[in-house]
Amino acid sequence: GAGVSQSPSNKVTEKGKDVELRCDPISGHTALYWYRQSLGQGLEFLIYFQGNSAPDKSGLPSDRFSAERTGGSVSTLTIQRTQQEDSAVYLCASSLSGGAVSTDTQYFGPGTRLTVL
Amino acid sequence: GDSVTQMEGPVTLSEEAFLTINCTYTATGYPSLFWYVQYPGEGLQLLLKATKADDKGSNKGFEATYRKETTSFHLEKGSVQVSDSAVYFCALSDRQGAQKLVFGQGTRLTINP
Numbered sequence: 001g002a003g004v005s006q007s008p009s010n011k012v013t014e015k016g017k018d019v020e021l022r023c024d025p026i027s028g029h030t031a032l033y034w035y036r037q038s039l040g041q042g043l044e045f046l047i048y049f050q051g052n053s054a055p056d057k058s059g060l061p062s063d064r065f066s067a068e069r070t071g072g073s074v075s076t077l078t079i080q081r082t083q084q085e086d087s088a089v090y091l092c093a094s095s096l097s098g099g100a101v102s103t104d105t106q107y108f109g110p111g112t113r114l115t116v117l
Numbered sequence: 118g119d120s121v122t123q124m125e126g127p128v129t130l131s132e133e134a135f136l137t138i139n140c141t142y143t144a145t146g147y148p149s150l151f152w153y154v155q156y157p158g159e160g161l162q163l164l165l166k167a168t169k170a171d172d173k174g175s176n177k178g179f180e181a182t183y184r185k186e187t188t189s190f191h192l193e194k195g196s197v198q199v200s201d202s203a204v205y206f207c208a209l210s211d212r213q214g215a216q217k218l219v220f221g222q223g224t225r226l227t228i229n230p
Contacts (some may be wrong), residue, residue, distance in 0.1 A: 033218075091161065104216070106143060108161040
């Protein structure tokens with residue numbers, strides 16, 4: 001079946017602009033995660049959605065970052081007033097049950113490479 | 118907080134060599150442990166996992182054993198192939214709450230024919 005998809009695959013923007021990154025999880029997966037992969041910081045957790053519960057935003061690096069998940073499916077990560085340090089690959093992952101099952105596997109999308117000039 | 122430490126890379130080996138990539142972790146609870154692999158131009162894929170002490174995860178000839186006493190999850194393969202060239206990430210997830218993954222810094226492996 002279809003895996004996790006993300007769009008766009010590449011995004012180049014100017015410092016100070018807002019960007020939106022999209023994630024389509026695997027159908028039927030209730031848990032959705034965003035991570036960031038950058039040269040300086042490695043792979044970092046950003047935010048987690050599970051069903052209708054309040055999201056876990058503990059990994060968001062600043063209030064310029066926000067995310068929403070509509071209808072329990074598609075998620076959008078928004079970065080406002082982008083800075084050069086936001087340049088990274090943003091990865092989305094989904095799992096069947098998330099926190100409800102301790103052994104769930106997270107399946108990753110191909111990522112969006114964001115470059116802030 | 119929880120953390121994962123991997124051996125420094127890059128690692129370069131000849132085909133059919135024995136591979137070990139060290140991974141140790143620090144966690145307050147009893148995490149699940151994972152190895153993810155990222156092949157050139159592709160996304161992260163789960164390679165293997167272990168969910169409790171003394172469990173052995175295995176896949177594609179790779180193995181790793183969950184060692185609680187040494188807080189380690191070293192990745193091994195007896196005979197590597199050129200196609201194993203990739204970046205390998207060790208990770209843990211807490212059994213509580215979001216079970217977000219905490220990753221090591223990654224080890225780039227290159228296998229020469």
